């Protein structure tokens with residue numbers, strides 16, 4: 290399996306099953322998508338959603354039979370469907386109906402090899418625009434979760450570093466740096482312990498420090514030519 294990132298803004302994600310797993314997936318996709326959850330019962334976790342999550346998640350109380358699943362997909366035209374019920378036949382019908390319509394499908398009750406369009410939801414860590422996704426190929430979701438917790442501390446302030454180097458990249462694109470010098474300059478900043486330190490301590494001079502590191506790298510290169 291090969292990880293890709295998918296933009297769900299302006300899209301609908303349709304979840305079948307309002308148990309603990311349905312709640313977790315609904316919350317995950319509510320970050321970007323409009324989420325519709327169809328289920329006869331809803332777990333208490335739905336009550337713990339914050340305001341923006343509540344606003345993005347519609348709950349519909351219904352218990353469709355497997356033959357009726359296609360109608361729900363046609364009604365909401367989702368980009369992705371999540372099968373998260375405890376009803377295997379229904380989850381299978383959701384998978385088939387999504388496949389017939391060429392929609393992405395997440396079978397939460399399955400691991401192992403998958404058909405085209407059948408996707409796995411990884412454990413995800415975020416810091417601003419930076420995200421790290423972990424999957425064990427379905428072998429051990431608990432390990433994905435554990436590794437996600439470890440990575441959380443590793444990527445502290447990576448979001449601020451992404452913003453900072455994003456700006457510097459645009460600036461030096463306008464300058465007379467060669468492509469090779471540009472790469473070396475940005476690399477020197479993301480590897481710089483002094484820039485990371487400035488970001489960790491929240492001092493306002495991270496940008497100045499980054500510019501200093503870049504200029505030193507540029508001078509070094511100039512000197513060696």
Ligand SMILES: C[C@@]1(CC(=O)O)c2cc3[nH]c(cc4nc(cc5[nH]c(cc(n2)[C@H]1CCC(=O)O)[C@@](C)(CC(=O)O)[C@@H]5CCC(=O)O)C(CC(=O)O)=C4CCC(=O)O)c(CCC(=O)O)c3CC(=O)O
Nearest residue numbers: 397398399400409410411412424425426427430431433434
């Ligand atoms: C294939 C996959 C399909 C998918 O859902 O996309 C899948 C399938 C299954 N999970 C099961 C169980 C558990 N899942 C979790 C947790 C998570 N599961 C997630 C993803 C995935 N789970 C996909 C593969 C990811 C990968 O490749 O690693 C995470 C990462 C993302 C998320 O769901 O948001 C989220 C952690 C999020 C976080 O914390 O960051 C825990 C841990 C816990 O709850 O503490 C347990 C109990 C412990 C255990 O079993 O390991 C079962 C058995 C059910 C049963 O026994 O009935 C199946 C079905 C089967 O294996 O057949």
Ligand SMILES: NC(=O)C1=CN([C@@H]2O[C@H](COP(=O)(O)OP(=O)(O)OC[C@H]3O[C@@H](n4cnc5c(N)ncnc54)[C@H](O)[C@@H]3O)[C@@H](O)[C@H]2O)C=CC1
Nearest residue numbers: 306307308309310327328329330352353373374375397398
């Ligand atoms: N991918 C993952 O991370 C995990 C997946 N699982 C799998 O996910 C399934 C669900 O797990 P939980 O949420 O813990 O179970 P749960 O029992 O808490 O929730 C199941 C939900 O499905 C609903 N449901 C039943 N029939 C339905 C129908 N016809 N249409 C719509 N909704 C219906 C129930 O009302 C309930 O809200 C399990 O069967 C298991 O195979 C379990 C744990 C983790």
